[in-house]
Amino acid sequence: MNFVLYIQGIENGFYTYSSDNQRYCVGDHVWVNFRSAKKIGIILYEDMASNHEFKINKILGKVEEQLPYSCDLIKLFLWIKKYYLCNFGDVIGVSRPKDIKISYSKRIIFNKGIIPMNKNERNFIEYITKKKSAAKTTMVNKFGKELLNKFIKIQVVLENNTIKENKYLKNRENSIKYKYSSKKSHLTKEQEEVKNKILRGNKKYYLLKGITGSGKTEVYIELVKDALERDGGAIFLVPEISLTPQMVDRFQREFEELAILHSNLTPKERATEWKSIYLGEKRVVLGVRSAIFAPVKNLKYIIIDEEHET
Template sequence: MRYYNIAVPIDKFINFTYVAKEEMNLNEGSVVSVPFKSRTVTGVVIEEAKAYKGAKEVEEKILDLPINLYELVLWVSDYYLCPLGIVYSFILPPFMKRIKGVEEYQIIGKFLNLSTPQEKSYLRIKKAVEEDFHETFLLFGVTGSGKTEVYLRVMEDVLKKGKSVLYLVPEISIIPQVLERVRGRFGMGEAYHYKLSKGMRYSYWMNIYNGELKIGIGSRMSIFSPFHDLGLIIVDEEHSESYKQEEPKPRFSARDVAVMRGAIERIPVILGSATPSLESFYKAKSGEYIFLELPERVKGQEMPDVEIVDPGRNIFSAEMDKAIKETINKKDMPRVILFLNRRGYAPYGKCYKCGWAARCPNCDISLNFHKATNSLLCHHCGYKMDKVINCPKCGKEVTYLGWGTQRIEEEIKTKYKEYNIQRMDTDSISRRHDHERIYNDLKRGEIQILLGTQMVTKGLDLPDIGLVGVISADTAINLPDFRASERTFQLLSQVAGRAGRGGKGKVIIQSNNPNHYAIRFAKEHNYEGFYDKEREFRLSAKYPPFVNLARILIQSKEEEEVIKVALKIKTKLNESKERELFTILGPVPCPIGWIERNYRYHMLLKSEEENLLQMLLKKLYSFRVGGVRISFEIDPVNML
């Protein structure tokens, strides 16, 4: 009999000692079934242990994780402050009995001729592939510059060596298009994301583990795919905040985990974007990443003309109306994309006589009116109630103000009755294959006007989009978040990049703040101008990439308890021996200070020292107060 320390899915930095028979042949990274309290759980062997009299026996060995994946999880646990058992419970599939085999697809794709910048970038990455060397490449290319063709060329070289490829995308809506291109080129490739059934997730995971599947394409959770022979990781649209997981734990960035996995496995990693995150661009400029650039669109296509207009209080400006009519009546590039990053019908309900407003009883925010269900909905906690017609205080009629994608859809369907109009947001995309259906309809030319939230800003590569219209560029620009300007610039640049991929396109951006530098640089397609301006702000205010950042979020039903615990945590931090090496901001109420009937306060920690914040917060991890939830997040992206 041998003894082992095994990580089980509990939220504490402790492992438990179990005993196993010699013939089980357990190793570091062995996945096992073990009894824990009154149930059986899945655990992972961490190390051999000393004999322990009260040790329970391991019930079953399931499999051995690839050693590189085991090492990656150790890093994720340390860096993102998440117990090993919780990390493993997230990355392991639901183990089942049946595995669906890997399908083969018809190869129909052709290699396209590379432009000079594409060829140069491809050959530089190919060198790392041939030498089995780890380098992280930032492939910075304007929208429509052919980044995907560079990816596919490198993938071919990797597959010829008998190795596998992991291709990450930020949104599930992008997967059908990427799958189509990859399968058409290589005859294989499967998707992995949280909307798949348990059986499909298990089949994907085991087919990769068994070496039957050589190409995995997926959202952030796929970064933990159990390849034994990984040769390349691609992170497309690397700037996207969708790569950051907030809930449930682990709170990790798939982009940063990809870079670490590349280092552990000694393989190249490609980060691709037309609007790289400030952190990635800074690392490329400072030499930590290899900088590769695709400065022009393929086949010499011009970037679209961008016009900024002030709509006043109207949903559509005269310029927007005219451009939509002209575009949908053209023979070439007759389709329109309209973007508004706000779902629902109207974001506010108000009584003009007494001032009553429709607000969530659980959160410190307005209820959104959803006309499709004639209900008011909280977009944070999910609270739902019937639409309020008359004010509950004075009886006068309630007015619903502002607009979301449902109201825009109603407006354009009234104006353009004879055209096929499709809305694409989380309310309209609820079933597993909805993304694929919309993409296929777009490809066949059956949708004339596509309206959506940020789902439409990423990855759609269609040649006949003649117009992109941004209904409001101001929805995020004034949020109390140091990344607000970067987020706005990226969204505008990305959605504008959908236009004119088959000729000269046009973009109209409606804004009441046209002189803001994020909007101005987006109009000029000038990423480096934006980067220089934003870099100055981050440097002076001491924000990433110039410091490391962590966030402590404290929540409770009782505000006094939140304040008391927050101050106690701050006192503990102030007593640290390393106090001069970090800065504390707060505690203060969060911008949204009340969600699901919980008061919310937060603190930000800043330090230029590597791993110092993790060391400080790990000492606080076991600190518990009844009725109070304390969360630690490394490299947070959401300050609300």
């Protein structure tokens, strides 16, 4: 199977690489050889061409500590590159914090039994059969990497890599998720009509027009609360100049799970907020235009304030 890749730092085109198996997906970060150097590539789409007039190098392996991009995001990145005539790397660069890493919990899971050939193999089979699953480091320490790899290859055991669970996600009842002010805003008749029209409507886009102080923000806040009640999330975008302490304070009073994204955040602060959104700890994002890439779970609304300045 062949894939078309973007090679990080190379902006003069995309490149085709091959894989002997189908364990790679669109959005994965992979290691490749590129002009005698080992580089990271991002899989953009499957190359369906049957013949090529050039040699196709193989993908070396997956970059395990990098979060993959979703297929929808990759499609969006490609559209932005084409529409704005910009470098693909520039689009990728603003979509998430630089060098964001994740930790995996690597576990070995029992899959099927075999007749052991020696004492070490018998001990291995007895241990994993009893435990059903165990940490990979434990299995390596007890039985050695060579034997473990052998049993993985013949599928006696399976290797399962999952993102380590965040403390806020261990107990849903104790999580900061879903916490917001239950106090309803006192909407005017006109505001209530607008809110209900959006909630009950079947259109994808709505334009709210009103002078400053007419109460548009109150309608937005009630829509965001509706999203949270339906296990969803929302992104509220404002121009940088509009992201004032007063606006931040207004939203923080309403939503304890609020994530704030703007240009003055340090790389560490940006990474912390991004991870909290990705893990589902925070489902409401208040930010500048680049916050459109925030990985909000079950996104219900994207609200663009001061749309005429976009």
